[in-house]
Amino acid sequence: MDAIRCTDLKKSYGGFSLHLESFVVPEGSIVGLIGENGAGKSTTIRLLMGLASADGGSIELFGKQVPHANVQQKEDIGFVMEDAWPPALLDPVKTGKVMARIYSNWDSATYDALLESLAIPKAKPFKDFSHGMKMKLVLAIALSHRAKLLILDEPTSSLDPVTRDEILSILMDFTREENHTILFSSHILSDIEKVCDYVTYLHQGKILISGEKDELEDRYAIASCTPGQSSALDSERILGRKDSPYEVKVLMRREDVPAFMHILRFDLETMMILFAQGGNGR
Amino acid sequence: MSALLLKDWYQLSRQSKLTIIMAAVMIFIGVASSSVFYAAIGALLCVMLPMTSLAYDQMHHWDRYVMGLPVTRKDVVLSKYVLAILGILASTVVLMVFGLIMQIRGSIAFDTILSALWTQLAVGLFFLSVNYPIVIKIGFERGRIWYIIITMPIMAFAGLLGNTIVPDRAALAVSSGSFFVLPILMFLVLLSYRLSVRFMERKEY
Numbered sequence: 064m065d066a067i068r069c070t071d072l073k074k075s076y077g078g079f080s081l082h083l084e085s086f087v088v089p090e091g092s093i094v095g096l097i098g099e100n101g102a103g104k105s106t107t108i109r110l111l112m113g114l115a116s117a118d119g120g121s122i123e124l125f126g127k128q129v130p131h132a133n134v135q136q137k138e139d140i141g142f143v144m145e146d147a148w149p150p151a152l153l154d155p156v157k158t159g160k161v162m163a164r165i166y167s168n169w170d171s172a173t174y175d176a177l178l179e180s181l182a183i184p185k186a187k188p189f190k191d192f193s194h195g196m197k198m199k200l201v202l203a204i205a206l207s208h209r210a211k212l213l214i215l216d217e218p219t220s221s222l223d224p225v226t227r228d229e230i231l232s233i234l235m236d237f238t239r240e241e242n243h244t245i246l247f248s249s250h251i252l253s254d255i256e257k258v259c260d261y262v263t264y265l266h267q268g269k270i271l272i273s274g275e276k277d278e279l280e281d282r283y284a285i286a287s288c289t290p291g292q293s294s295a296l297d298s299e300r301i302l303g304r305k306d307s308p309y310e311v312k313v314l315m316r317r318e319d320v321p322a323f324m325h326i327l328r329f330d331l332e333t334m335m336i337l338f339a340q341g342g343n344g345r
Numbered sequence: 346m347s348a349l350l351l352k353d354w355y356q357l358s359r360q361s362k363l364t365i366i367m368a369a370v371m372i373f374i375g376v377a378s379s380s381v382f383y384a385a386i387g388a389l390l391c392v393m394l395p396m397t398s399l400a401y402d403q404m405h406h407w408d409r410y411v412m413g414l415p416v417t418r419k420d421v422v423l424s425k426y427v428l429a430i431l432g433i434l435a436s437t438v439v440l441m442v443f444g445l446i447m448q449i450r451g452s453i454a455f456d457t458i459l460s461a462l463w464t465q466l467a468v469g470l471f472f473l474s475v476n477y478p479i480v481i482k483i484g485f486e487r488g489r490i491w492y493i494i495i496t497m498p499i500m501a502f503a504g505l506l507g508n509t510i511v512p513d514r515a516a517l518a519v520s521s522g523s524f525f526v527l528p529i530l531m532f533l534v535l536l537s538y539r540l541s542v543r544f545m546e547r548k549e550y
Binding site: 147 | 347348351352355356359360401402404405406407409410412413414415416417549550
């Protein structure tokens with residue numbers, strides 16, 4: 064079963080348009096949603112969580128078709144969203160008491176253990192927390208009501224490497240349970256590479272690439288040649304290209320790479336940059 | 346909904362100690378000086394408490410966060426109306442206690458207490474009915490100007506009632522009119538709630 068399945072999902076506002084023909088998050092997987100700023104990652108998450116209504120298309124959560132997550136389904140979803148925070152004046156203990164009345168599956172013992180292990184100050188109001196600490200508390204809440212699905216919008220952005228690593232470890236722990244699923248949006252691609260099984264790349268509101276992370280490496284290649292050699296390239300086969308005075312870097316399907324090109328190490332960041340530059344072969 | 350009320354209670358107990366004290370002082374002055382004007386200010390402060398909680402929610406992005414929690418949008422609106430009505434009732438109780446003390450001491454007429462009670466109830470419910478849908482629809486920041494435009498005439502009216510009409514007659518007028526005013530105000534609150542729910546259900550975050 065898929066944890067999330069979006070079909071022909073559409074949303075337009077203020078000159079931006081999102082259209083996801085088919086977007087799937089398989090149960091038990093960690094899916095990375097990547098793309099430049101304004102590509103539609105947060106809009107997708109807002110639609111899934113019911114913060115905005117779709118103009119068309121359908122969303123299935125845990126196999127049930129809904130316009131967006133409803134109260135019953137939100138019991139099973141832990142989340143981190145952009146500019147969405149727990150009560151600013153409440154300390155984590157009081158926040159826990161509020162959450163215990165909100166989530167029917169609230170697990171106080173897990174919450175307390177997470178506050179301890181993440182060294183979250185219990186008596187300090189949320190507004191006085193650092194950004195990293197705020198993120199840790201939001202994650203502690205997301206992990207304390209026996210959620211099956213985590214929907215995380217930029218959970219590691221603007222965090223220092225140590226806190227990021229700590230948060231990624233928590234996420235890896237979460238997926239030890241077979242049916243636990245994570246949708247993880249980020250533009251920190253090293254984080255996505257560390258934890259995700261699948262990657263979906265959004266560009267200008269549409270899915271450009273989607274698939275298993277390892278499969279992407281088998282399917283696509285990043286290759287380079289000199290500017291002189293580049294005239295021999297078939298432009299129809301170039302998916303993305305970046306020219307510099309001494310080197311031409313291209314993204315191509317692996318089988319299309321000519322023998323004279325030098326194949327470089329594949330990484331999501333370079334792939335994204337090259338795709339964003341454009342190419343005739345898309 | 347009890348979770349949302351608990352959250353607001355925790356929030357207000359940290360955020361609004363000064364406002365609560367000010368409201369109590371205003372109500373006390375109102376009763377002591379037989380002025381419905383001060384009683385109305387006290388009532389307004391009580392209704393403003395949940396309003397500041399709404400503003401705080403929006404300012405610190407709880408309004409977005411709560412949308413991800415397993416609560417309905419209707420519950421979010423209902424909790425704010427319940428909180429506001431509890432604020433008005435709390436101010437009514439405080440006013441009644443002060444009024445009774447004053448009457449036992451013989452320093453105030455029963456009609457004046459009644460007048461102050463009705464005034465603060467009417468002002469509170471009217472303020473709630475008009476302002477909440479606006480704040481929910483356009484947000485506290487943008488709604489502030491409306492907040493001032495609506496609040497000032499109410500205050501001026503209360504002042505006029507308290508200062509230019511002979512107190513006993515004012516008391517009589519308000520208390521005899523209350524049988525009609527109260528159902529109208531309750532209808533207004535209900536209408537306002539329905540409107541707020543509608544705004545909230547259409548709102549995008």
